Amino acid sequence: xxxxxxxxxxxxxxxxxxxxxxxxxxxxxxxxxxxxxxxxxxxxxxxxxxxxxxxxxxxxxxxxxxxxxxxxxxxxxxxxxxxxxxxxxxxxxxxxxxxxxxxxxxxxxxxxxxxxxxxxxxxxxxxxxxxxxxxxxxxxxxxxxxxxxxxxxxxxxxxxxxxxxxxxxxxxxxxxxxxxxxxxxxxxxxxxxxxxxxxxxxxxxxxxxxxxxxxxxxxxxxxxxxxxxxxxxxxxxxxxxxxxxxxxxxxxxxxxxxxxxxxxxxxxxxxxxxxxxxxxxxxxxxxxxxxxxxxxxxxxxxxxxxxxxxxxxxxxxxxxxxxxxx
Ligand code: TYM
Numbered sequence: 306x307x308x309x310x311x312x313x314x315x316x317x318x319x320x321x322x323x324x325x326x327x328x329x330x331x332x333x334x335x336x337x338x339x340x341x342x343x344x345x346x347x348x349x350x351x352x353x354x355x356x357x358x359x360x361x362x363x364x365x366x367x368x369x370x371x372x373x374x375x376x377x378x379x380x381x382x383x384x385x386x387x388x389x390x391x392x393x394x395x396x397x398x399x400x401x402x403x404x405x406x407x408x409x410x411x412x413x414x415x416x417x418x419x420x421x422x423x424x425x426x427x428x429x430x431x432x433x434x435x436x437x438x439x440x441x442x443x444x445x446x447x448x449x450x451x452x453x454x455x456x457x458x459x460x461x462x463x464x465x466x467x468x469x470x471x472x473x474x475x476x477x478x479x480x481x482x483x484x485x486x487x488x489x490x491x492x493x494x495x496x497x498x499x500x501x502x503x504x505x506x507x508x509x510x511x512x513x514x515x516x517x518x519x520x521x522x523x524x525x526x527x528x529x530x531x532x533x534x535x536x537x538x539x540x541x542x543x544x545x546x547x548x549x550x551x552x553x554x555x556x557x558x559x560x561x562x563x564x565x566x567x568x569x570x571x572x573x574x575x576x577x578x579x580x581x582x583x584x585x586x587x588x589x590x591x592x593x594x595x596x597x598x599x600x601x602x603x604x605x606x607x608x609x610x611x612x613x614x615x616x617x618x619x620x621x622x623x624x625x626x627x628x629x630x631x
Contacts, residue, residue: 318510322498325485326449383608394436533565
C-alpha cells in the first residue's frame, strides 16, 4: 500500500490525453493504494482565467473524477485552494529553489515563449506542484510523460531539503504508462494533445458528443500507406489512434494490428469511433447525474478535511525541522 497523489488543472473539458495518460491510472491505483486526487485550481491561475468559468471548471473536473470511477470511499478527492497548506509549503519550497532550474523547465519556456516578461506564477509553477506532492508523503505520482521534468524537480527539492535538515519529506516517483503516456494531437501527431490547442478537432473531450467524436477521428491525420501497424517514429498518426483504441477496448496492440491486417484505415477508424462512443457514453451519463448534486459538494468538503489533516502534520514536521515559528 503506497501513498499516491496526483492533480489535474480545472481548465476546460478534460481530453483523451488527460484521461489515458493520467486519470485512468488514478482509478486503477485506488484499490491497492492510499490515493489522493486534487483539482489544482491554484495552478490554473498561472494563466488568465474568467472567475465564473473557473468555478464551473473546478466542479466539472470533480464530477469527471467521479464519473470515470474514482471512488470517494477509497480515495480522497479535493480542491487545492481549500487546503491552505499547499500555498504555505509552496512558498517554503520556492525559498529552496533556484531561478536557473526553474527557467530550464520546458513548460515554462513554452508558455513564456516570445514574451518579454512572464507572470511570476508561471515561473513558480513547479514549486507549488512539488508542494502538492511532498505535502502528503507521496510515494507514487501517476502523470503523463509531459510532467516528467516537474517530478524530477520535486525529487531534487525533496533531497536538497532532506540533505540539509534530515528526513523531512518522502521522495516520490513518477508513474508513467507505456502506451498512454503521451497522446498526440489528432490533426498533428507530432504534437501532444493539448487543452489549449485552437483546433477543436485536434482533441476529443470526455464530454464531447458522438458527432464530434466521429468527425475528429475520421479527420485524424494518418499516412498514405494504409497499413495498420504500430510504429510511433515512422507512423505516429496511426500509432496514436492504436494507443487510443487499445485503451478503450480489451484488444492489445498486436491484436489490433492483426485484426486490421489488409483492411485499411477506413474500417479501422469507423470501428474506433464506435469503441470510443461506447466507452465515453457511461462517463458522460454519470457526469450529468452528479455534476449538480449535493453529493459532489459533500465529497469535496469531506476530501478537503481529510487532506488537510495529513497536510497539517507534514507541514508541521517541515516547519519544526527548518526552525520556523516558536
Ligand atoms: P494537466 O492538468 O495539464 O494534465 C493533467 C494530466 O494529464 C496528463 N496529460 C497527458 N497525458 C498524455 N497525453 C497527453 N497529451 C496529455 N496531456 C496532459 C498530464 O501529464 C497530467 O498528468 N502540472 C499538472 C497538474 C499538477 C499535478 C500536481 C500533477 C499540479 N500539481 C501534482 C501531479 C501532482 C498539469 O498541468 O496537468
